[in-house]
Amino acid sequence: MSFLSGFKIRAALLKHQKGDNEGALSAYKALYDSGIIRSTYILPYSVLLLREGGEENYERVKQILIKAQKASDLNPQRKQQLFINYSVACWKTGEKDRAIQLMEASHRELPSGLTYNTLGFLYVEAGDAEKALPFNLEALEYDDTDPITLDNLAQTYYRLLNDKETAKQYFDKAHEIKPEQIDTLYFLAQYDLDNNDKEAALEKLTKAAEGRFSPLNFITRERIQSEIDQLKAGE
The missing domain is CATH 1.25.40 (Serine Threonine Protein Phosphatase 5, Tetratricopeptide repeat)
Structure with missing residues (x-):
């Protein structure tokens, strides 16, 4: 060069x-x-x-x-x-099986926090509870202070297993470690809404909307803003 x-x-x-x-x-x-x-x-x-x-x-x-x-x-x-970036691009263009296969191969070759984070999230997005739960529990053993791992596991319980009580423990820990994490803030706001605490929910959603979004966020800025607008309209 x-x-x-x-x-x-x-x-x-x-x-x-x-x-x-x-x-x-x-x-x-x-x-x-x-x-x-x-x-x-x-x-x-x-x-x-x-x-x-x-x-x-x-x-x-x-x-x-x-x-x-x-x-x-x-x-x-x-x-x-x-391989991670390529897999994400495949996922976003609808090649979901290929994205997961590539990530699984990458993880087998060189397990890391990045592969645990990415593949763990893709399993959740794919709705595959049988793979998502054991894999994200394994990721937690690999690093129990990684906020993305904690959020992935929380989403597994919340979205795939409908176990909001267990999910809350992991969302809380993820939030404690990384208070600005977008998806975590969004889901914690849903708990606030369940408890009719609109003020707390609005605070979390507003903070989430100010974050830097990535292709691996569950929630979008547009959807968060829509929820904020609805809450403000109901005040």
Whole structure:
């Protein structure tokens, strides 16, 4: 890789780090279109595209990550992140079985917090209680302080097993560790509504709406805002 290419990559990454997502996306696209294939920038490029959302961006993610498999700087950790991002793009484009199969293969090869988080969530989203519960319990043994793991397990009990009492314990612990976690705030707000505490629910939903959403959030900003509007209209 030339000095100029390295400089361009560093400049693009700096834009991303400073929160200039639009500038970073433009710089990443220019790098890719010029034929520079390095996982150093393609992985964060794929993350931005996933966060932007939309069918075109999800297909673009799959395209660039296929190319990134041949990158000379692709180490085992980056390879795992590549498979995770590719799996998420597959999930978002309706290839749900393929997404889960890829994540299962990645997890077998190199189990990590990332694979536990992602695959655990996909099992819940797929409505597969038989896989979701044992896997997310195993994830809890792997790291019982990971807020995403705790939320995944809580959602397993809440959404798949209709055991809200057990779910609440894990939502509470996840919230204690990461108070701004979007899905956790949303579900805890539902408990507040069950208890007719609209003020507490509104506070949590408002905080959740201010968060940075990802493709692996159960809830969307639009749905949260809709619930906020309904609560305010009923005041």
